[in-house]
Amino acid sequence: MSIPEVGEPAPDFTLPGTIVRAGHRTDGEYALSAEIGRPVVLAFYPGDASLVCTAQLCSYQEELDGFQDLGVVVWGISPQALDSHEAFARGASLTFPLLSDPAGRIVRAYGLQAPGIGLRRSVFLVGPDGVLRWRHVGLVGLRFPKAATIREQVERLVE
Template sequence: MAKPPEPGTSAPEFTLPGLRLDGDTAERREYRLADAKGSPLVLAFYPGDDTLVCTRQLCSYNTDLDRFAELGAAVWGISGQDLDSHERFARKRGLGLPLLSDAGEAVARAYGITAPGIGLRRSVFLLDAEGTVRWRHVALAGLTFQRTDTLIRELAALVDAPAAPR
Protein backbone atom coordinates (compact mmCIF):
# COMPACT_ATOMS: atom_id res chain seq x y z
CA MET A 1 0.00 0.00 0.00
CA ALA A 2 1.25 3.48 -0.89
CA LYS A 3 2.15 5.89 1.88
CA PRO A 4 0.93 9.49 1.91
CA PRO A 5 3.27 11.74 -0.04
CA GLU A 6 5.71 13.52 2.22
CA PRO A 7 5.94 17.32 2.30
CA GLY A 8 8.46 18.36 -0.32
CA THR A 9 7.48 15.61 -2.78
CA SER A 10 5.28 15.82 -5.85
CA ALA A 11 1.61 15.05 -5.35
CA PRO A 12 0.42 11.98 -7.28
CA GLU A 13 -1.12 13.03 -10.58
CA PHE A 14 -4.78 12.26 -11.26
CA THR A 15 -7.76 12.98 -13.46
CA LEU A 16 -11.22 12.63 -11.90
CA PRO A 17 -14.76 13.51 -12.92
CA GLY A 18 -16.18 16.29 -10.82
CA LEU A 19 -18.81 18.96 -10.57
CA ARG A 20 -19.14 22.46 -9.29
CA LEU A 21 -22.37 24.29 -8.62
CA ASP A 22 -22.64 27.73 -10.15
CA GLY A 23 -26.01 29.03 -9.05
CA ASP A 24 -28.54 26.46 -10.26
CA THR A 25 -26.18 24.97 -12.82
CA ALA A 26 -24.05 21.93 -12.01
CA GLU A 27 -21.00 22.09 -14.24
CA ARG A 28 -19.61 18.57 -14.78
CA ARG A 29 -16.13 18.10 -16.18
CA GLU A 30 -12.84 16.33 -15.65
CA TYR A 31 -10.44 17.76 -13.07
CA ARG A 32 -6.75 17.13 -13.70
CA LEU A 33 -4.18 17.91 -11.07
CA ALA A 34 -1.83 19.09 -13.82
CA ASP A 35 -4.38 21.77 -14.81
CA ALA A 36 -4.27 23.24 -11.28
CA LYS A 37 -0.55 24.03 -11.46
CA GLY A 38 0.24 27.70 -11.18
CA SER A 39 -1.80 28.20 -7.99
CA PRO A 40 -1.92 26.59 -4.56
CA LEU A 41 -4.50 23.84 -4.16
CA VAL A 42 -6.22 22.27 -1.16
CA LEU A 43 -7.20 18.63 -1.67
CA ALA A 44 -9.78 17.67 0.96
CA PHE A 45 -10.46 13.93 0.93
CA TYR A 46 -13.64 13.09 2.83
CA PRO A 47 -15.41 9.76 3.49
CA GLY A 48 -18.96 10.51 2.39
CA ASP A 49 -21.51 12.95 1.06
CA ASP A 50 -24.06 14.34 3.49
CA THR A 51 -22.62 12.66 6.58
CA LEU A 52 -22.33 14.64 9.80
CA VAL A 53 -18.60 15.41 9.98
CA CYS A 54 -18.13 15.64 6.21
CA THR A 55 -21.00 18.11 5.96
CA ARG A 56 -19.50 20.29 8.69
CA GLN A 57 -16.07 20.12 7.07
CA LEU A 58 -17.13 20.96 3.53
CA CYS A 59 -19.64 23.61 4.61
CA SER A 60 -16.92 25.35 6.64
CA TYR A 61 -14.48 25.29 3.70
CA ASN A 62 -17.25 26.51 1.38
CA THR A 63 -18.11 29.39 3.72
CA ASP A 64 -14.47 30.46 3.66
CA LEU A 65 -13.77 30.04 -0.07
CA ASP A 66 -13.05 33.77 -0.30
CA ARG A 67 -10.30 33.41 2.33
CA PHE A 68 -8.69 30.63 0.27
CA ALA A 69 -9.09 32.71 -2.91
CA GLU A 70 -7.32 35.67 -1.24
CA LEU A 71 -4.26 33.41 -1.06
CA GLY A 72 -4.76 32.30 -4.67
CA ALA A 73 -5.83 28.79 -3.62
CA ALA A 74 -8.65 26.59 -4.83
CA VAL A 75 -10.28 23.85 -2.73
CA TRP A 76 -11.32 20.49 -4.21
CA GLY A 77 -13.34 17.94 -2.23
CA ILE A 78 -12.72 14.29 -3.14
CA SER A 79 -14.66 11.20 -2.09
CA GLY A 80 -15.80 7.88 -3.53
CA GLN A 81 -19.41 8.78 -4.28
CA ASP A 82 -20.61 9.30 -7.85
CA LEU A 83 -21.41 12.66 -9.40
CA ASP A 84 -25.15 12.30 -8.85
CA SER A 85 -24.53 11.91 -5.11
CA HIS A 86 -22.15 14.88 -5.18
CA GLU A 87 -24.73 16.99 -6.97
CA ARG A 88 -27.48 16.16 -4.45
CA PHE A 89 -25.07 16.96 -1.60
CA ALA A 90 -23.89 20.22 -3.19
CA ARG A 91 -27.44 21.39 -3.92
CA LYS A 92 -28.71 20.47 -0.45
CA ARG A 93 -25.83 22.30 1.27
CA GLY A 94 -25.19 25.09 -1.25
CA LEU A 95 -21.61 23.99 -1.89
CA GLY A 96 -19.74 25.92 -4.56
CA LEU A 97 -16.42 24.11 -4.36
CA PRO A 98 -15.71 21.33 -6.84
CA LEU A 99 -16.58 17.81 -5.64
CA LEU A 100 -14.61 15.07 -7.39
CA SER A 101 -15.62 11.42 -7.67
CA ASP A 102 -12.92 8.89 -6.81
CA ALA A 103 -15.08 5.81 -7.45
CA GLY A 104 -13.04 2.76 -6.54
CA GLU A 105 -10.72 5.01 -4.49
CA ALA A 106 -7.74 4.66 -6.86
CA VAL A 107 -6.62 8.22 -6.13
CA ALA A 108 -7.09 7.75 -2.37
CA ARG A 109 -4.89 4.63 -2.61
CA ALA A 110 -2.26 6.57 -4.60
CA TYR A 111 -2.26 9.14 -1.80
CA GLY A 112 -1.92 6.36 0.80
CA ILE A 113 -5.07 7.29 2.69
CA THR A 114 -7.14 4.12 2.57
CA ALA A 115 -7.34 1.60 5.37
CA PRO A 116 -8.81 -1.91 5.39
CA GLY A 117 -12.30 -1.90 6.88
CA ILE A 118 -12.34 1.90 7.09
CA GLY A 119 -12.03 2.99 3.48
CA LEU A 120 -10.89 6.52 2.77
CA ARG A 121 -9.35 8.41 5.67
CA ARG A 122 -10.30 12.06 6.07
CA SER A 123 -7.19 13.87 4.81
CA VAL A 124 -6.07 17.27 3.60
CA PHE A 125 -3.09 18.00 1.38
CA LEU A 126 -1.88 21.54 0.64
CA LEU A 127 -0.06 21.77 -2.68
CA ASP A 128 2.03 24.66 -3.89
CA ALA A 129 1.79 26.14 -7.38
CA GLU A 130 4.14 23.46 -8.71
CA GLY A 131 2.06 20.55 -7.38
CA THR A 132 4.40 19.80 -4.49
CA VAL A 133 2.91 18.69 -1.18
CA ARG A 134 3.77 21.36 1.38
CA TRP A 135 1.54 20.27 4.27
CA ARG A 136 -0.71 17.32 5.02
CA HIS A 137 -2.98 15.89 7.66
CA VAL A 138 -4.23 12.31 7.58
CA ALA A 139 -6.80 11.54 10.28
CA LEU A 140 -6.64 8.28 12.17
CA ALA A 141 -10.36 7.99 12.83
CA GLY A 142 -11.85 10.85 10.81
CA LEU A 143 -14.21 12.11 13.50
CA THR A 144 -12.74 15.60 13.34
CA PHE A 145 -11.37 17.74 10.52
CA GLN A 146 -8.78 20.44 9.97
CA ARG A 147 -10.36 23.85 10.47
CA THR A 148 -10.17 26.61 7.90
CA ASP A 149 -8.00 28.75 10.20
CA THR A 150 -5.36 26.01 10.28
CA LEU A 151 -5.40 25.62 6.50
CA ILE A 152 -5.27 29.39 5.94
CA ARG A 153 -2.32 29.72 8.34
CA GLU A 154 -0.43 26.95 6.50
CA LEU A 155 -1.33 28.39 3.08
CA ALA A 156 -0.24 31.87 4.13
CA ALA A 157 3.14 30.48 5.22
CA LEU A 158 3.42 28.67 1.90
CA VAL A 159 2.52 31.76 -0.15
CA ASP A 160 4.88 33.98 1.88
CA ALA A 161 7.79 31.52 1.77
CA PRO A 162 10.63 32.39 -0.58
CA ALA A 163 10.89 30.15 -3.62
CA ALA A 164 13.22 27.21 -3.14
CA PRO A 165 16.42 27.34 -5.24
CA ARG A 166 16.37 25.06 -8.26
Protein backbone atom coordinates (compact mmCIF):
# COMPACT_ATOMS: atom_id res chain seq x y z
CA MET A 1 0.00 0.00 0.00
CA SER A 2 1.08 3.59 -0.46
CA ILE A 3 1.80 6.10 2.26
CA PRO A 4 -1.38 8.03 3.15
CA GLU A 5 -1.33 11.68 2.11
CA VAL A 6 -1.87 14.63 4.40
CA GLY A 7 -5.58 15.47 4.27
CA GLU A 8 -6.66 11.83 3.90
CA PRO A 9 -8.33 9.83 6.66
CA ALA A 10 -5.69 7.98 8.67
CA PRO A 11 -5.97 4.20 8.29
CA ASP A 12 -7.79 2.96 11.38
CA PHE A 13 -6.43 0.08 13.41
CA THR A 14 -6.55 -1.74 16.70
CA LEU A 15 -3.33 -3.17 18.14
CA PRO A 16 -2.26 -4.72 21.42
CA GLY A 17 -0.02 -2.49 23.47
CA THR A 18 1.63 -2.12 26.82
CA ILE A 19 2.40 0.76 29.09
CA VAL A 20 4.73 0.82 32.08
CA ARG A 21 4.01 3.39 34.76
CA ALA A 22 5.20 3.45 38.37
CA GLY A 23 6.85 0.09 37.74
CA HIS A 24 3.61 -1.65 36.70
CA ARG A 25 2.88 -3.05 33.25
CA THR A 26 -0.63 -2.71 31.86
CA ASP A 27 -1.59 -4.38 28.59
CA GLY A 28 -4.54 -3.32 26.49
CA GLU A 29 -6.01 -2.83 23.06
CA TYR A 30 -5.40 0.52 21.39
CA ALA A 31 -7.78 1.65 18.64
CA LEU A 32 -7.11 4.80 16.64
CA SER A 33 -10.86 5.32 16.18
CA ALA A 34 -11.27 5.45 19.99
CA GLU A 35 -9.16 8.63 20.03
CA ILE A 36 -11.45 10.70 17.80
CA GLY A 37 -11.58 14.14 19.40
CA ARG A 38 -7.90 14.11 20.36
CA PRO A 39 -4.77 14.49 18.21
CA VAL A 40 -2.61 11.36 18.04
CA VAL A 41 1.11 11.06 17.29
CA LEU A 42 2.00 7.68 15.79
CA ALA A 43 5.75 7.05 16.04
CA PHE A 44 6.68 3.99 13.95
CA TYR A 45 10.13 2.65 14.85
CA PRO A 46 12.05 -0.43 13.66
CA GLY A 47 13.09 -2.03 16.93
CA ASP A 48 13.07 -1.93 20.70
CA ALA A 49 16.25 -0.80 22.45
CA SER A 50 18.29 -0.04 19.33
CA LEU A 51 20.46 3.05 19.58
CA VAL A 52 18.46 5.29 17.24
CA CYS A 53 15.05 4.04 18.40
CA THR A 54 16.02 4.66 22.01
CA ALA A 55 17.18 8.20 21.17
CA GLN A 56 13.97 8.87 19.24
CA LEU A 57 11.50 7.61 21.81
CA CYS A 58 13.41 9.09 24.75
CA SER A 59 13.29 12.50 23.07
CA TYR A 60 9.50 12.15 22.79
CA GLN A 61 9.32 11.04 26.43
CA GLU A 62 11.14 14.23 27.46
CA GLU A 63 8.41 16.28 25.75
CA LEU A 64 5.53 14.06 26.88
CA ASP A 65 4.19 16.55 29.44
CA GLY A 66 4.18 19.22 26.76
CA PHE A 67 2.32 16.94 24.37
CA GLN A 68 -0.20 16.01 27.07
CA ASP A 69 -0.74 19.69 27.87
CA LEU A 70 -1.92 20.05 24.26
CA GLY A 71 -4.24 17.03 24.61
CA VAL A 72 -2.09 14.83 22.37
CA VAL A 73 -1.91 11.05 22.63
CA VAL A 74 1.53 9.56 21.78
CA TRP A 75 1.92 5.92 20.70
CA GLY A 76 5.06 4.07 19.64
CA ILE A 77 4.51 1.26 17.11
CA SER A 78 6.93 -1.50 16.11
CA PRO A 79 6.84 -5.21 15.24
CA GLN A 80 8.21 -6.50 18.55
CA ALA A 81 6.09 -8.42 21.08
CA LEU A 82 4.72 -6.87 24.27
CA ASP A 83 7.40 -8.49 26.48
CA SER A 84 10.09 -6.80 24.37
CA HIS A 85 8.18 -3.51 24.62
CA GLU A 86 8.01 -3.86 28.39
CA ALA A 87 11.77 -4.39 28.69
CA PHE A 88 12.39 -1.42 26.37
CA ALA A 89 9.99 0.82 28.29
CA ARG A 90 11.57 -0.10 31.62
CA GLY A 91 15.13 0.32 30.34
CA ALA A 92 14.44 3.67 28.68
CA SER A 93 11.90 4.95 31.27
CA LEU A 94 9.16 5.32 28.64
CA THR A 95 5.68 5.97 30.04
CA PHE A 96 3.58 6.12 26.86
CA PRO A 97 2.02 3.08 25.17
CA LEU A 98 4.13 0.88 22.89
CA LEU A 99 1.98 -1.02 20.39
CA SER A 100 2.85 -4.34 18.81
CA ASP A 101 2.38 -5.00 15.07
CA PRO A 102 4.19 -8.37 14.64
CA ALA A 103 2.45 -9.26 11.38
CA GLY A 104 3.18 -5.81 9.92
CA ARG A 105 -0.47 -5.23 9.04
CA ILE A 106 -0.47 -1.60 10.19
CA VAL A 107 3.03 -0.98 8.81
CA ARG A 108 1.67 -2.04 5.40
CA ALA A 109 -1.52 0.02 5.83
CA TYR A 110 0.67 3.10 6.30
CA GLY A 111 2.98 2.13 3.39
CA LEU A 112 6.05 1.88 5.63
CA GLN A 113 7.44 -1.56 4.78
CA ALA A 114 11.11 -1.44 3.86
CA PRO A 115 13.17 -4.40 2.65
CA GLY A 116 15.93 -5.36 5.04
CA ILE A 117 14.87 -3.14 7.95
CA GLY A 118 11.19 -4.07 8.23
CA LEU A 119 9.76 -0.59 8.43
CA ARG A 120 10.66 3.01 7.75
CA ARG A 121 11.06 5.13 10.86
CA SER A 122 8.11 7.50 10.51
CA VAL A 123 5.87 9.82 12.48
CA PHE A 124 2.26 10.69 11.66
CA LEU A 125 0.08 13.33 13.31
CA VAL A 126 -3.58 12.40 13.17
CA GLY A 127 -6.00 15.24 13.86
CA PRO A 128 -8.91 15.00 16.28
CA ASP A 129 -11.12 14.34 13.24
CA GLY A 130 -9.13 11.20 12.27
CA VAL A 131 -7.52 12.93 9.29
CA LEU A 132 -3.78 12.82 8.69
CA ARG A 133 -2.46 16.35 9.34
CA TRP A 134 1.34 15.92 9.12
CA ARG A 135 3.84 13.18 8.40
CA HIS A 136 7.55 12.49 8.33
CA VAL A 137 8.56 9.28 6.56
CA GLY A 138 12.20 8.28 6.81
CA LEU A 139 13.99 6.82 3.83
CA VAL A 140 16.92 5.15 5.59
CA GLY A 141 15.80 5.00 9.19
CA LEU A 142 18.57 6.86 10.98
CA ARG A 143 16.82 10.23 11.10
CA PHE A 144 13.70 11.13 12.99
CA PRO A 145 11.78 14.34 13.60
CA LYS A 146 12.65 16.03 16.87
CA ALA A 147 9.98 16.38 19.53
CA ALA A 148 10.04 20.18 19.07
CA THR A 149 9.18 19.77 15.38
CA ILE A 150 6.23 17.52 16.22
CA ARG A 151 5.11 19.93 18.93
CA GLU A 152 5.12 22.81 16.39
CA GLN A 153 2.86 20.77 14.12
CA VAL A 154 0.53 19.94 17.01
CA GLU A 155 0.38 23.59 18.07
CA ARG A 156 -0.66 24.56 14.53
CA LEU A 157 -3.36 21.92 14.66
CA VAL A 158 -4.84 22.93 18.01
CA GLU A 159 -4.71 26.72 17.49
